Amino acid sequence: MFGRRVGITAANEYKKNTKPDKLTLNYVHNTIKALDALYLKSKNYTPILLPEYRSEIVKDRLIQLYEQLS
Numbered sequence: 001m002f003g004r005r006v007g008i009t010a011a012n013e014y015k016k017n018t019k020p021d022k023l024t025l026n027y028v029h030n031t032i033k034a035l036d037a038l039y040l041k042s043k044n045y046t047p048i049l050l051p052e053y054r055s056e057i058v059k060d061r062l063i064q065l066y067e068q069l070s
Contacts, residue, residue, distance in 0.1 A: 054062075
């Protein structure tokens with residue numbers, strides 16, 4: 001959306017005006033506590049990066065092909 005020069009300028013401005021904080025994993029602990037407070041049945045916290053786009057017919061066919069190879 002923006003040009004190369006604008007991106008470089010923005011990066012330089014950000015670099016000048018920010019100071020890194022101490023690196024911690026506190027956000028992970030806070031997220032786990034928040035999820036525990038919801039009393040979820042599953043402890044699967046992994047985000048779905050790529051949703052399932054295949055139809056049931058395609059998935060069934062792939063299972064059949066896999067079973068034939070086994």
